[in-house]
Amino acid sequence: xxxxxxxxxxxxxxxxxxxxxxxxxxxxxxxxxxxxxxxxxxxxxxxxxxxxxxxxxxxxxxxxxxxxxxxxxxxxxxxxxxxxxxxxxxxxxxxxxxxxxxxxxxxxxxxxxxxxxxxxxxxxxxxxxxxxxxxxxxxxxxxxxxxxxxxxxxxxxxxxxxxxxxxxxxxxxxxxxxxxxxxxxxxxxxxxxxxxxxxxxxxxxxxxxxxxxxxxxxxxxxxxxxxxxxxxxxxxxxxxxxxxxxxxxxxxxxxxxxxxxxxxxxxxxxxxxxxxxxxxxxxxxxxxxxxxxxxxxxxxxxxxxxxxxxxxxxxxxxxxxxxxxxxxxxxxxxxxxxxxxxxxxxxxxxxxxxxxxxxxxxxxxxxxxxxxxxxxxxxxxxxxxxxxxxxxxxxxxxxxxxxxxxxxxxxxxxxxxxxxxxxxxxxxxxxxxxxxxxxxxxxxxxxxxxxxxxxxxxxxxxxx
Amino acid sequence: xxxxxxxxxxxxxxxxxxxxxxxxxxxxxxxxxxxxxxxxxxxxxxxxxxxxxxxxxxxxxxxxxxxxxxxxxxxxxxxxxxxxxxxxxxxxxxxxxxxxxxxxxxxxxxxxxxxxxxxxxxxxxxxxxxxxxxxxxxxxxxxxxxxxxxxxxxxxxxxxxxxxxxxxxxxxxxxxxxxxxxxxxxxxxxxxxxxxxxxxxxxxxxxxxxxxxxxxxxxxxxxxxxxxxxxxxxxxxxxxxxxxxxxxxxxxxxxxxxxxxxxxxxxxxxxxxxxxxxxxxxxxxxxxxxxxxxxxxxxxxxxxxxxxxxxxxxxxxxxx
Numbered sequence: 001x002x003x004x005x006x007x008x009x010x011x012x013x014x015x016x017x018x019x020x021x022x023x024x025x026x027x028x029x030x031x032x033x034x035x036x037x038x039x040x041x042x043x044x045x046x047x048x049x050x051x052x053x054x055x056x057x058x059x060x061x062x063x064x065x066x067x068x069x070x071x072x073x074x075x076x077x078x079x080x081x082x083x084x085x086x087x088x089x090x091x092x093x094x095x096x097x098x099x100x101x102x103x104x105x106x107x108x109x110x111x112x113x114x115x116x117x118x119x120x121x122x123x124x125x126x127x128x129x130x131x132x133x134x135x136x137x138x139x140x141x142x143x144x145x146x147x148x149x150x151x152x153x154x155x156x157x158x159x160x161x162x163x164x165x166x167x168x169x170x171x172x173x174x175x176x177x178x179x180x181x182x183x184x185x186x187x188x189x190x191x192x193x194x195x196x197x198x199x200x201x202x203x204x205x206x207x208x209x210x211x212x213x214x215x216x217x218x219x220x221x222x223x224x225x226x227x228x229x230x231x232x233x234x235x236x237x238x239x240x241x242x243x244x245x246x247x248x249x250x251x252x253x254x255x256x257x258x259x260x261x262x263x264x265x266x267x268x269x270x271x272x273x274x275x276x277x278x279x280x281x282x283x284x285x286x287x288x289x290x291x292x293x294x295x296x297x298x299x300x301x302x303x304x305x306x307x308x309x310x311x312x313x314x315x316x317x318x319x320x321x322x323x324x325x326x327x328x329x330x331x332x333x334x335x336x337x338x339x340x341x342x343x344x345x346x347x348x349x350x351x352x353x354x355x356x357x358x359x360x361x362x363x364x365x366x367x368x369x370x371x372x373x374x375x376x377x378x379x380x381x382x383x384x385x386x387x388x389x390x391x392x393x394x395x396x397x398x399x400x401x402x403x404x405x406x407x408x409x410x411x412x413x414x415x416x417x418x419x420x421x422x423x424x425x426x427x428x429x430x431x432x433x434x435x436x437x438x439x440x441x442x443x444x445x446x447x448x449x450x451x452x453x454x455x456x457x458x459x460x461x462x463x464x
Numbered sequence: 465x466x467x468x469x470x471x472x473x474x475x476x477x478x479x480x481x482x483x484x485x486x487x488x489x490x491x492x493x494x495x496x497x498x499x500x501x502x503x504x505x506x507x508x509x510x511x512x513x514x515x516x517x518x519x520x521x522x523x524x525x526x527x528x529x530x531x532x533x534x535x536x537x538x539x540x541x542x543x544x545x546x547x548x549x550x551x552x553x554x555x556x557x558x559x560x561x562x563x564x565x566x567x568x569x570x571x572x573x574x575x576x577x578x579x580x581x582x583x584x585x586x587x588x589x590x591x592x593x594x595x596x597x598x599x600x601x602x603x604x605x606x607x608x609x610x611x612x613x614x615x616x617x618x619x620x621x622x623x624x625x626x627x628x629x630x631x632x633x634x635x636x637x638x639x640x641x642x643x644x645x646x647x648x649x650x651x652x653x654x655x656x657x658x659x660x661x662x663x664x665x666x667x668x669x670x671x672x673x674x675x676x677x678x679x680x681x682x683x684x685x686x687x688x689x690x691x692x693x694x695x696x697x698x699x700x701x702x703x704x705x706x707x708x709x710x711x712x713x714x715x716x717x718x719x720x721x722x723x724x725x726x727x728x729x730x731x732x733x734x735x736x737x738x739x740x741x742x743x744x745x746x747x748x749x750x751x752x753x754x755x756x757x758x759x760x761x762x763x764x765x766x767x768x769x770x771x772x773x774x775x776x777x778x779x780x781x782x783x784x
Contacts, residue, residue, distance in 0.1 A: 295623075295627050295640075296616075296617075296619075296620050296623035296624045296627055297624070297627075299609075299613060299616055299617050299620070300617060300620050300624075302606070302608075302609055302613075303606045303609065303617040303620075305608075306605075306606035306607055306608055306609060307604050307605070307606055307607075309540075309600075309604060310600070310604040310605070310606065311588075311617070312540075312587045312588045312591070313538065313540075313587065313591055313597070313598050313600070313604075313684075314591055314597070314617060314618045314620060314683070314684075314687055315588050315589070315591035315592030315593075315620065315621050315687060316588055316617070316620050316621070317588050317592075318588065432608055432609075432667075434609075434610045434612070434613060434665060435613060436612060436613065436616065436644075436648065437610075437612070437664075437665050438612045438648065438651075438652065438655070438661070438664035438665055439664065439665055
């Protein structure tokens with residue numbers, strides 16, 4: 001009994017000491033930040049206010065948290081680390097269900113939104129959330145080929161997105177070509193530019209490559225701004241023809257989609273059509289990536305990411321391999337770009353700033369380099385998170401009427417980045433799925449005594 | 465020009481004509497190779513020949529320029545001067561060497577024999593066309609990819625051809641699936657040979673050190689090389705593993721049409737496994753011959769023990 005009591009006492013003392021140190025540091029940091037506040041009074045004078053109760057409360061919360069952590073949570077974590085852990089079975093099962101579930105949800109999302117929010121609200125939910133997120137999912141998957149598979153850090157990816165968008169806008173406005181013809185054309189033009197920009201940077205790697213591609217992204221944007229006779233400069237290109245339902249336009253005329261199918265005219269049909277269009281384009285990107293990974297070119301991309309010199313020693317032409325990666329990534333950006341132009345009906349250089357490239361790179365890095373599921377999850381979190389912040393009106397009730405949550409976007413981005421770096425330094429999904437297996441999948445696990453549950457039947461399913 | 469008159473060839477005195485070529489023609493000839501980095505002379509007028517079906521060892525003290533020679537042979541460096549010729553198929557094609565040199569092209573074909581001038585080729589073509597495979601002093605595996613994938617990447621060029629440069633493969637054609645299966649079979653053969661079959665689906669970076677060394681050799685062998693260049697294959701291996709490596713290399717030499725050129729520090733390994741040793745010091749060749757000759761060569765002993773020139777003469781006297 002006695003040693004146990006003394007053990008507890010010493011733990012409490014240790015926790016108190018840690019809590020005191022943490023409290024002092026918090027006090028030092030928060031004193032200038034929270035303790036003092038400057039306010040302008042009615043006579044326009046700056047008055048210094050002190051906020052001792054708030055400061056004391058915050059320091060107490062931080063020190064108390066530290067105390068509890070040291071006394072209870074840390075020993076619990078230490079005990080848990082010693083306990084034998086089951087194999088990664090739960091994670092595997094999670095990943096197995098995630099893909100069909102996410103896919104199913106993406107397919108039934110428009111009718112779901114329609115039935116919950118009605119026609120007026122659904123346009124916002126499908127367009128701002130669904131289409132916007134899917135564009136970034138597609139861009140993330142496209143860049144994933146360049147950055148995640150081939151390991152070429154490309155900070156100017158938005159340039160190819162712009163090439164696709166302007167290709168569609170200019171060719172459709174000036175020559176009246178249809179969306180379905182221009183979609184592959186825009187992809188090919190973007191791929192061509194990918195090869196063109198890829199050539200000079202072939203010898204560069206890592207940081208140097210990143211700097212040069214960043215410059216290329218800016219060059220394309222500056223050309224779009226300054227080549228006024230063609231691109232119309234800052235003013236952008238407006239009234240771009242919208243995509244048709246295989247020739248049937250979405251308008252209120254007698255020839256329109258609604259009239260043809262005997263429906264009442266509503267903008268929602270076009271929104272839903274655009275949603276399924278970008279969903280299909282994104283899934284094509286994913287299917288291509290999955291396919292290419294199993295082909296020699298995909299393996300060569302990954303080998304290039306791992307070790308370029310070893311690649312050359314095995315007779316792989318690294319020039320061609322890099323250029324195909326650039327071209328393939330750029331092509332998907334071109335598709336996404338022409339979709340973007342068709343959806344907006346208006347484009348200007350404003351849409352293709354470095355910020356966009358940075359967001360796409362952040363999506364790929366946060367998702368886990370090379371993982372399609374991870375990239376999609378990161379896109380949902382980052383883009384969906386941004387959009388959802390516009391919807392948080394109830395926060396105004398707490399923080400006052402002039403509180404605008406979207407202004408805290410960058411702060412939250414930064415916070416999310418730090419959390420990811422601490423907890424998952426290799427991205428949300430860091431495990432790499434082998435492109436081929438010699439032995440039947442998870443065969444070694446068969447031999448291990450597993451929990452009674454569903455595991456054996458799962459294994460049988462996989463083998464059968 | 466006559467191959468037999470070449471100074472380093474130990475079999476120069478054998479019968480002339482085609483018979484000579486068929487039995488002892490070299491697979492690789494390095495002539496008057498020099499490599500300078502700015503003012504630093506890494507290799508100076510270095511010549512040797514590696515016979516077909518032999519294990520040739522390139523030894524020398526640290527900084528002698530062995531790896532530089534390797535990098536020149538495999539195309540990673542462009543030598544400042546000199547000629548590096550590699551041949552496979554019918555050895556009669558060696559007679560085209562001077563014509564090829566003057567013509568300025570990369571290779572020449574006669575019958576089923578092909579002759580390459582490696583110093584004129586970029587590194588990946590040395591591996592792809594001239595079929596020279598290599599390993600590295602500090603192992604260079606594709607660490608994040610599985611053992612099997614490493615061996616499939618090595619068969620990239622043949623698989624690329626089978627997949628119709630991705631187009632046909634992407635369409636899911638049967639012929640590509642067949643080609644991939646046979647590539648996996650070849651990988652499995654080398655996995656069995658290197659006792660790595662059980663770990664085929666693990667990331668290569670998770671293998672123990674000895675396994676990584678074996679995998680790197682297996683990966684090089686998956687390219688069907690004519691010449692396999694090994695840069696210190698026994699570095700970091702324990703005596704058991706070194707002995708096993710020796711047996712493994714002998715098997716490769718005996719059962720495959722692959723000649724081996726290796727750099728090694730471990731003298732017991734070198735003496736045991738090689739048929740022919742070339743000694744390099746300060747970028748120059750100081751000895752060339754069978755292991756027994758090299759073992760007793762006073763200049764080699766001096767180079768390894770760091771003895772002065774006069775003492776070399778003394779050693780010679782002492783040995784006599």
